[in-house]
Amino acid sequence: MTNARPVEITRLYGTTPDAGRDGLWDTLREHHGPVAPVELETGVRAWLLLGYHENLAVLQNQHLFSRDTRHWSEVATSRVDPASARPTLSWRPNALYADGAEHARLRSPIVDGLARVDMSATALTVRRIADELVDSFVADGSADLVSEYADPLPVLVVNSLYGLPDSYGYMLGDLTATVLGEDARRGEEAVSRIHQYFSELVARKRERPGPDLVSWMLEHPAGLSGDEVAHQAALINNASHQATTHLIGNTMRTLLTDANIRTAHTDALLPVHELLDHVMWTDAPCQILPARIALQDTRIGNAEIRAGDALLIGFAAAHRDPAVRCDRDGYTGVSSGRRAHLMFGAGPHACPARELSRMIAAIAVTALQERLVGMRLAVAPEELRWVPSPFVRGLRELPITFAPGGPAAPETGEAPEPGGADGTPGPEGADGPEDDLLERLLNWWHGLRT
Ligand code: HEM
Known part of the structure; x- marks a missing residue:
């Protein structure tokens, strides 16, 4: 050049x-x-x-x-x-790296699958997941909002769109974090486990389709092979994770450090979606x-x-x-x-999940404000450390303190767990025993943690 x-x-x-x-x-x-x-x-x-x-x-x-x-x-x-x-x-052999007709063929099952997601039921699922994450630290009076909240939340939500119980989402989040971590050997193993995860997920959904994103991509008229669907599902996982995590993290950092923005938001002059747009202009997660x-x-x-x-x-x-x-x-x-920011891209590859990701981030931010009374940064703003990447713009940690509280009151009409994308239970039933490769992968992961 x-x-x-x-x-x-x-x-x-x-x-x-x-x-x-x-x-x-x-x-x-x-x-x-x-x-x-x-x-x-x-x-x-x-x-x-x-x-x-x-x-x-x-x-x-x-x-x-x-x-x-x-x-x-x-x-x-x-x-x-x-x-x-x-x-x-x-x-990778997925929509993100394809052009023209091949791109349209690989992207259409993703776009049409996401269009079938029931946003109202998913909103309840996002709130349930947000509340459960807050429950895990609310009594302590302190937390790291990145590792304990913003990081696991998007992967758990996307996992729910696959119609699987949260335990699979925790495994996927853990494997994804290992891929991005500093231990190269464990990272390589995690890459192959993630590939296994999506291949086995597709095999399960082929056998027992349900009201979920992978089943919808398999039955789409574009006629993707099982392997192609596995690659598109992996793309959805990769594309959804870090950007959503850091949109939530950067928005919380803005609220905790910028008094003008905080006041405008609490005075209802800056509703949560406009707050997100402001952050995407000034503190773009990517x-x-x-x-x-x-x-x-x-x-x-x-x-x-x-x-x-x-x-x-x-x-x-x-x-x-x-x-x-x-x-x-x-x-x-x-x-x-x-809204004229470029954060969701433009042209043929523009993010197909713009509304979904905005909804996830909006609910995540709102849940924290409702649940954590007296939330403050636990360190001086200048002590916050950024992820050392030229691509991602987000915090390594966001330590906060707040008044210790109790668990969320149970909601009525809440989407059951595991949630199908339309809020109905996945076809395999709540935590019913499975005897397939995906279940064995989960057992392997549980074994590592005990
Ligand atoms: C704040 C959160 C998010 C941001 C800022 C974001 C941003 C983007 C951007 C900029 C692109 C375009 C990439 C390019 O042109 O090369 C993109 C593509 C994509 N995003 Fe998102 N995204 C977010 C969340 C999500 C979520 C939650 C999902 C799925 C549930 C998702 C799925 C995808 C997919 C599948 C593509 C590839 C589309 C294609 O290549 O045709 N994204 N996203």
């Missing part, structure tokens, strides 16, 4: 300042305009899109910019193996999204992009672009522009 003038290449890894990267995006924009050359690791280069309109244009144009990372020149020259666990530019691959030589801003170059979607930078960034409203301190 080349650039019109001599440039200094910014290395994205290993440069997370405690105060976050907002200053970095501004400096890069000053030096390079709307597109900056960056290094993902030594010698591995990409273009970072900083401008709002440039990000939007690339997201929307799949003819010039492919989602299929196998087109990346680093892969074509074998410098990078796209099948490796590299989180940045890996490739600051960079990898990636699009240029299919032709093209020029954006000052950058001469070559076919095969990788472009990184810069959400956080786009949201700070002076071209769209309006002054904060004087009274509430809320970023204006509200």
Whole structure:
């Protein structure tokens, strides 16, 4: 890749300042305009899109910019193996990495499956899960809202859409955390267990279909094979987890540290959905999204992009672009522009679960405010530590204190556990004994914990 003038290449890894990267995006924009050359690791280069309109244009144009990372020149020259666990530019046989007709074929069962989810019943399930998580720490008067709440909650909700009891969700959350953890050997084992989990889930649903997302994807007219459905279910798990966790975490951090926002919210001037939009503008849970691959030589801003170059979607930078960034409203301190943020993507790959994820985050935040009286940060705001990733923008921990309380009062009309996606019990019954590979996987996981 080349650039019109001599440039200094910014290395994205290993440069997370405690105060976050907002200053970095501004400096890069000053030096390079709307597109900056960056290094993902030594010698591995990409273009970072900083401008709002440039990000939007690339997201929307799949003819010039492919989602299929196998087109990346680093892969074509074998410098990078796209099948490796590299989180940045890996490739998997799922909708996220497909273009055109193949993308439509793989995406349609996901979109149509999610459209069948009963949102009212799922809202009750989200609240039940939120209450049970709060119950586990409410008597202590202190908690880490990331590890004890925001992290497990999304995976438990998505697991409920598969019609499985929560115990499977805890296993999946644990395996996903191990994949992202620092122990490479355990991480590799977890990757293969997750693959096993989804293959076995599909096998179970083929045998005993029910009112759940996997059964709906299996019966979809697109006619995906069992293996393809397993890969799309794994995509749903991966795509839903961290972004939702950090949207909840970042929203709680905003409420706990920004008195203007907190007052506006408690005075009902800033309803929870507008609060979420404000956080997605100012504290986007995903600051960079990898990636699009240029299919032709093209020029954006000052950058001469070559076919095969990788472009990184810069959400956080786009949201700070002076071209769209309006002054904060004087009274509430809320970023204006509200829903025009790019946080759910745009174009053919735009998030198919926008409303579901907003609902999960809104209920999660509301439940904490209703249940935890006198909630405060347990450390000074500047002591909060960020996840050391150029892609995710979220906290490692969010320690809080509050007045110790009691368990939630049981709700009437609550969705039963395990919840089918329409709020009915899964076909296998509450905790009934199963004798299949999925059950054996669960027993293996229980064995590790005892
Ligand atoms: C706050 C939470 C979430 C955010 C910010 C978010 C954001 C996004 C974004 C930006 C994309 C586009 C990726 C790209 O263009 O390369 C995407 C895709 C996707 N998201 Fe979400 N997402 C969230 C939650 C969820 C949830 C809860 C689910 C499922 C239950 C989900 C399922 C998916 C899937 C399947 C795709 C791939 C679509 C495709 O490639 O056609 N997401 N999401």
